[in-house]
Amino acid sequence: MHMSDALVSPPVFAVTGAVSLALLGVAVWKVKHGKNDRLETGGSSEHIVPLMGVMGAFVFAAQMINFSIPGTGSSGHMVGGILLSAILGPWAALITLASVLVIQCLAFADGGFMALGANILNMAVFSCLVAYPLIFRPMMKPEASPGRILAASMLASVVGLELGALAVTVETEASGITALPMGQFLLFMLPIHLFIGIGEGLATAAVIYVVQRYKPELLFGIRRRKPAGKRKFGKALAAIALAALLIGGSFSWVASSNPDGLEWSIGKVTGQTELEAATDGLHRTAASVQEKTAVIPDYNTSFAGIVGCGAILLVVFGASRLFRAKVKQG
Template identity: 40%
Template sequence: MVAGRTSDVVVAMHMSDGLLDAPTVAVFWAVAVVGLAICAARARRELDERTAPMAGLVTAFVFAVQMINFPILPGASGHLLGGALVAVLVGPWVGALCVAVVLVVQALLFADGGLTTLGASIVNMALISTFVGYGVIVALRGLTRRSRGGLVAAAFLAGLVGTVAAALGFVVEYAIGGAAPVDLGTVLGLMVGLHALIGIGEGLITAATVGAVAAIRPDLVYALRGSAPVLELRTTGSTS
């Protein structure tokens, strides 16, 4: 997410009311509802006594960290989206639900983004960011399962790419039904340029968090499920 103002449009991943026209709002609410319903159905198969508490902890962590903004340029700041982070730790299906819960609470209790555009925000930050981030992890599976350093590097790239992908989702939605007096080229340049910078911060936070969890409890890292390195990471530093 980036906070800043150009003309009359707030260039932020948490969309404000009135930024999209009514038909576009309705379409992306439908996409969000269907997407989350699919995630919920798939998440039921993965949640158990070990993963359910982890999902709760991850949701609380993302909520807390999203409240902290870091400066990227004069007059602009960003914060963690969390999509790649939750995808690595609890998987994309559960992870998308975790981020969606955070977005709903922020919109209802803190007025962070509009309620009419909440569906579009969920599509960008809960669905696109999470699944694109997880796609990067899958593409780099050989690297993630080779060593903890490889996992950390892949997590960084997942955070960076997932953030830029979410920004592009915003641009597509604005291109379809933008209702603010700012041309598409300006929105594209600002969103992609600024979120590329935010993506670096996102990647660093994701990498640091995933690395810390993998160092202590690699068995809780979804991206390492079924891999031999889980056992190797767990026994690193131990003596026989």
Template identity: 30%
Template sequence: MHVPDGFIDAPVSVAAGVAAAAAVAVSLRGARRELDERTAPLAGLVAAFIFAVQMLNFPVAAGTSGHLLGGALAAILVGPYTGVLCVSVVLLMQGILFADGGLTALGVNILNMAVVTVLVSYAVFRLLLRVLPAGRRSVTVAAFAGALLSVPGAAVMFTLLYALGGTTDVPIGKVFTAMAGVHVLIGIGEALITAATVGAVIAVRPDLVHGARGLAAPLKLRVGGVLVDAPAAAPVPAAARSARSPRRLWLTGLVTALVLAGFVSFYASSSPDGLEKVAADKGIDAKARQHAAADSPLADYSVKDVDDARLSGGLAGVIGVGATVAVGSGIFWAVRRRRAQDLTASATTAPSAG
């Protein structure tokens, strides 16, 4: 759903950019509360993983494909504020390095693919956790539902922005019907990927999943043919909990992202995604402009002057994952350090205040 330059006029694009910048600023502040020494490096990995999976377009209808947006996945794994930042980093890397998503439409894309998807998915996720039985399965089910609804939510936001500033004269009803219809189907793929990924991380490190914090299903023992709660274990000291390094999970996730972007992406669907298909069918793309980075060495997810398509796309994917994890990790470590500084300052001033 990467909106190119020329779909939305300048005034609405500027307004969307201002709103997106405000959302990122709020998210930078909120992420200080979500990130600690263990989750900060994982946030960079989540951004890289989303970048990799977005390269894997999957078919959803005749001549149409879809790809992960990632807002739900990021929000549930590392928190909603950090999730907005993760997807924003991905969109920035894609726009600058790969000419994917217009630079003047960056604010539009952040609103659609980062802010709206996180808000919708996380609201649905938390609501369902209130009514579902406590347990890991409920987290996965809630993640599925939140991801499913987040994609048509983003499609509705695009339709609203097009109604306010579309550069072509296409009836808004037709745009809404087409966008909502195809993105409901794409939402199913989003939900499956999100639920599978969240479930896999919960299975090995539930303590690192933001949406599963506080989840503690009691251990059951069968005594005389009856299931009873096992005796409560002694609490694990905070120092021991923090000593469990997420390094193995980080390395596994990074290798997975590299394989997906460097190898599996070659087999992704080549059909246009939902927005591209709707734009071509309805004439929304009549005034689309060439991307400012169209001549980039990595434009269209290929390496310039590398003739072998498989090698060119694979190298571009690997470079993209590396750049995203580097930039994302740098940002999240900076946010984490700011949190540490705030805590230190608070601890220093507290005694004198007393």
């Protein structure tokens, strides 16, 4: 669902960018100063950032696996907002997923630079701050059954993706720089993202079930009788990081080559899956910035998954060192 700059006008770029930045600012404050459930579960305020790093790498790798939608010629991939929120909490999940989207945009030219604010809003905000707190968390209970986990994951994933798909069509219509008729565009966007949401819900439920069974203390809000030691927590981080590297370095090679839901919908309306960006100065500047930062455009190496996972781990673990230093100084 990564929007390209061809769909976004300067005013929409400004509005979506401002909203996303404001919400990310709130998220940073919440994570640093807000009540942290992990403190009550025997965790540490220092634990959340490393966990954000390995979960960000895991979601980055998972997003590279495009699965085919039978009978459509389209494909979809996991967004990861519900999974991240279930483990990190909604605000930390928002920061993590936004970090993934920023790295995808700048390092891999996946999604437009002008469209970055819109992509964070559509893919991260709606899943982490709307679908998770309003649907997933109320449906989940301590020691939830597999059926309840599946129902909560699928319903929240579908709602998050459908809201994002609706937002894409509204933002495209508000931009007014394409010939995409909103009604027709919406008729393709909503059904295809319904199927993608079902796929994401299945994958999310599977991961949450495994975590609940073997490492329930990693789930957000779960209270433990005994705090886990640093060694056990470190082993859990290492296991997630290893899984991310394995997925990014191997399973992504067998991903579907079919266009994703957004590209497929554009193709159904216009006959082509990609549109030319406008030629005004801001669009040219955005394209120039992305050309300079994209070290692996379009993931055109078989090691792109490993590189991306490594980049996210380095960025977030570097931030965690600064965070620990500030805690000690305080």
